[in-house]
Amino acid sequence: MWNYIIRRLIAIPLMLLVLSLVLFLLIWTLPGDAAFTAALSIADTVNLEKLQERFGLDRPWYVQYGDWLGGIFVGDFGDSLTPPHDSVMGSVKERLPKTLEVGLLTIILSAVISVPVGVISAVRRNKPEDYLLRAGTILGISVPNFWTGTLIIIYAFVWFNWNPIQDWVEFTEDPLKNLAIVIFPAAILAYSGAAYTARIMRSAMLEVLYSDHVRTARAKGLRERVVIFRHVFRSALIPVLTVVGLQLGTILGGAIVAEQIFAIPGMGLFALERIVARDYTAVLMITMIFAAMFMFVTLLVDILYTYVDPRIRY
């Protein structure tokens, strides 16, 4: 087990390295660069070559990449390429906690919604409750986050004359107000995530419900509640764990939309701004953080498998 974990931990930086190179090349091949952003709409007073030289964009791509990478190894995460050239790490420190808060709440809400829905839907298979819940999950999967978010904003005002967009308040300052701000983006992201997870939960439950070991458990005379929770639910959790782990990526990606709609100054909004600005220093840093988080969560999920299913060994 420990060998496996160590191997995975060694692989993570290597994967990040490859990812950073691929990402850098993708950004590099896009038309325009950070100098263009600074020069936007000022064609009469721009010396683009000079600007590119100042931003270090006149150097060959491998020099730019090497410079960025070298900085990472010595703990220098660089400054944003576009004015006012703020420290990327400073921006990340300011914004990451907000996105993590939304993400954490999303995962909690998603789990709280999806597991009971999946279980009820499976146990009440083809009954009205099942149809209703499945319709709800289909809706959650089909309707895009930005649409749900926009509807919430519009109808919160139309029906209640109240706007869910509030000035950001830290959790430590005012927990209730903070919750009021993050609950909506988290709920939207959780709804689509939970819908997908609930369907996986349902199908996994159904598969296990009719398996031999469950039949045996029932034949032993165990109470149905014990059968469901001890024998069915636990086995059905394995695919659900996988999906929940993978959903982290969706949540981080969804943060771009949710933060834009709800004006939350988090990493998603930061990523969007920096991508548009062709600011590879910031984009690489943001992506590396998201990717590293994703990789660690995947590792955590793999470790959790061993606790959920004793048959799994590394």
Place this chain on the structure above:
Amino acid sequence: MRDRDNYWLRLQGRKTSRRGFLAGTGVAAAGSAAILAGCGDDDDDDDEAPAATAAATEAATEAPTEAPTQAAPAGPTRGGTYRSWKRTEDMGMDPAVFHTDNQEVVYQVYNHLLDFQVSKGTFSMDGAVGYEQVDESTLVWTMREGMQFHNGDPVTSEDVAFTIERPPGLLASLGATHVPASTYDYFDSIDPVDATHIQENWVGPRADALIHRSRQYFGIINKKLVLAQPDQTGQEHVRGMAAGPYILSERNAEGTHLVRNPDYYPHPNPDDGFVEDGPYIDEYDVRIVADNVTARSLLESGDLDAYGTVDALEAEGLEGNENVAVEGAPAGGWAVLGFDGGKWRDQRAREALRKAFNYQAFINSIHAGNARLQAPLTIINTRFQRLTQEDLAGYYNYDPEDARALWEAAKSDAASRGPDQEKYDSIYEYVDIHTIQGPAYLAISDFAATNLTEVLGTTFEVSSADIQTWVSAANDNTDDVKPWGLLQSGTGVGGGTDGAPDASYLSWFDPAQYGSVAFNFRHDSPHPEIAEGSAHVGEQMLAQTQELDHETRVQIITDLQRWILDRAWGIFTLPMAAESYLAVSSRLRDYGKDDWFNAYSGNNTPRREAAWLDQA
């Protein structure tokens, strides 16, 4: 059989007791109350601001928005927080460097020598109390005494001279700034004469120097503090760099916050826009909101004081909302199809395009039947614009048969020119209309593509990109033809002018500015007629900007516009919306509606110190 033993079925089959139901309801109600408490209105204005009396409020509500001193018996009230929004973080705070989403700072934290009110054609004195045009190339400023920066440093004539002279140096050291070269390329030297006078010496006359000095680029800056910065700019704002009415108190990923400068200098006998003991508003809160719908919902719920431009349909939708005031405001929207001078060298082809365009259909479908024709110089710059709508209608007339004939004639000549000219003549086979991603841009481009394909018989297709890629394509000068055939820009809604004819929109034709960089109408064009025409436009642009006699200058500009229109030169200008609308909060007063599109539309922060908030 198995189902009957199902735990969940048994659970479901249980009857809910009255006590259980009440307990469940209680828990749900408590939870809802907690969430609603957290979701409550966070607008603290009512607590912070001095309360207006009911009578004053009533009177002020009835007062015309532009003249509270004349009509509202109780007069303007002081206090309150003006809440606005912008899309992204700023690109630094130095007024002479970049102006991306930092206008609340460059207009409110910094002060200026004077302000120009385009709609009235008048200058209002601010940091200066007067000026004297000594001769054609010498201007002397008299500073207001008693000004001090936010750290208590006195504002000296050296600071003012430094403020005026720095843009060329910044461009040289930074490689790019948002300050148009036309606002300083006539400087010889800027000298502090004594403690209160500054002399500008120019290499030649410049008619718009006063307008230039009223622009945000020349926000008065603390020389000592700027030179102490590692990059010798004010990009990283330090308290004491500015001397304006507000102090920057907060700047982060959420936006900016400004508070009143307690030591701001008074304006005895103030000109329009300034008040003796202003500004009236206590604080500015400018929030970063990346999404339009979000910003609009903030306005509708009373959490925003200025949303900005809305189209006629949106204006209708906002009617009846007590938190919102929608007002028509003068605007000179700009929507164009720019030619690539490398390919559109033949005047007949350019004229063919102009005649092939179905104006009435365009106006009906894009501007709901309500539009005006736009000229090379924006029609809202009434000090200089002499062309009437009737004049313009003579140029913009839909004549598909004539258009086709002109197009075919140009095409026929192109076919005889041979393969070495192929890249210059590709428009007769295929034209790529390149635009920005966005519904309004795409609607305009799609209309043009369909219309022109139908009339001219050549395929016109639309390609779109994000603004960054679009700018990159516009400025792509790797070859003497552009990667596109027509460059679509602007939506024809909103838009203003700073009053100087060079800037809006003649600069788009000027070979010293966009005409060359973006549209290939340049002195070194491979096509002699384009090179000669560019030289002419360049000469006339210079002549008008150096002409101090107003009527003579107007004549030069009018002749230049006619020259451009006669040759369908440079850019094909599309009709613009006849009316533009502003959406602001119903509590905002005397905010300078008529100059909103001219000066404030950047991020919705009125420069007028006379602006005030009703029920503040």
